[in-house]
């Protein structure tokens with residue numbers, strides 16, 4: 028038997044990981060003004076980092092490489108503000124701060140539930156909303172609820188700023204409409220909005236959702252918005268379910284029809300977490316559960 | 329080689345100029361500072377064994393660049409006694425005892441200490457157990473850990 032012992036050195040010379048894979052190298056800058064940050068990320072070879080909880084894995088797995096990492100944590104983008112009926116979440120605000128805000132769970136229960144579904148507390152102390160959007164994982168727990176809430180993405184670039192609906196912003200799996208040199212400053216959603224997010228996993232803790240379903244009632248939509256996660260290539264709204272959900276308190280048969288129709292024509296992956304057929308089945312169950320959770324109780328007469 | 333970096337680790341102010349820009353806090357603690365109490369279980373954010381406190385907030389040191397925490401106050405298992413909730417957590421884990429091999433224990437202790445000190449989080453046992461979902465243990469079957477948390481949840485209201 029061969030016993031391999033990593034060399035135990037406290038002088039900084041040895042690191043067992045240096046033996047296991049090529050070391051990740053880059054230089055690090057943390058600009059403190061938006062102008063400086065835009066200049067830095069606009070320089071070829073640079074990549075922006077916020078929480079880093081997803082990005083650093085890509086460095087480790089050699090899916091990306093960069094000469095320079097530009098930290099956005101020196102920017103004044105860690106706000107959580109309310110203005111004109113919208114909740115504005117700064118892009119680099121750690122998810123945990125959204126969860127601990129006393130009003131979010133009340134005004135936007137679906138948003139609260141989706142944030143809570145991401146990783147564990149120590150991860151949520153660093154992971155950010157902006158990072159989750161830019162990384163655009165098809166399995167993201169945040170994207171379905173943000174789609175259902177018709178979120179707006181506020182973007183800055185050297186030219187000025189622009190706003191995009193999240194639906195337009197998401198292009199495909201891990202692909203978004205963000206030009207080199209642009210950064211997400213914040214994301215906003217209308218509030219209050221009855222909403223819910225439910226998910227199914229192989230095991231409840233510490234795994235990625237097989238499917239996630241978000242429902243939300245936002246002003247002006249005329250129906251419940253329904254959004255599905257775990258869909259390839261990106262989370263989407265489900266107009267075929269929404270058609271049946273015009274009432275604030277839909278009838279039982281309308282909910283059944285919406286649940287059955289929700290995944291019509293939707294492509295799911297078949298992977299180690301679930302087959303496509305199982306994901307279809309899950310969607311119909313979860314649409315029902317999400318609506319049960321979100322529909323406000325009848326006011327006492 | 330990079331700019332000197334200042335950190336306060338377990339109450340000691342440090343200035344180091346031998347860190348790499350791409351270095352993770354986990355490696356700085358273990359390999360530069362010799363603080364081997366912080367464990368590496370996965371290096372992918374899945375196990376929680378590497379949890380430390382950064383300005384009092386539980387943080388996965390394997391997914392944190394040391395340069396990102398420049399100027400902060402870092403507490404590892406070696407210094408947890410100096411945190412307000414630290415001694416109680418250690419006592420609860422020891423009394424049970426809530427460990428077998430102990431590899432996961434520093435992560436649990438740091439995550440739990442952070443939760444108990446965090447403003448706005450509720451300290452009911454069920455919440456604490458739920459909030460520790462990011463910490464994995466391969467030995468205890470969790471029962472003893474949950475009992476230790478129960479003792480804390482009841483005492484520290």
Ligand code: FES
Nearest residue numbers: 369370371376390
């Ligand atoms: S080593 Fe950091 S989470 Fe496992």
Ligand code: FES
Nearest residue numbers: 428430465466467
């Ligand atoms: S006591 Fe061995 S991993 Fe938890």
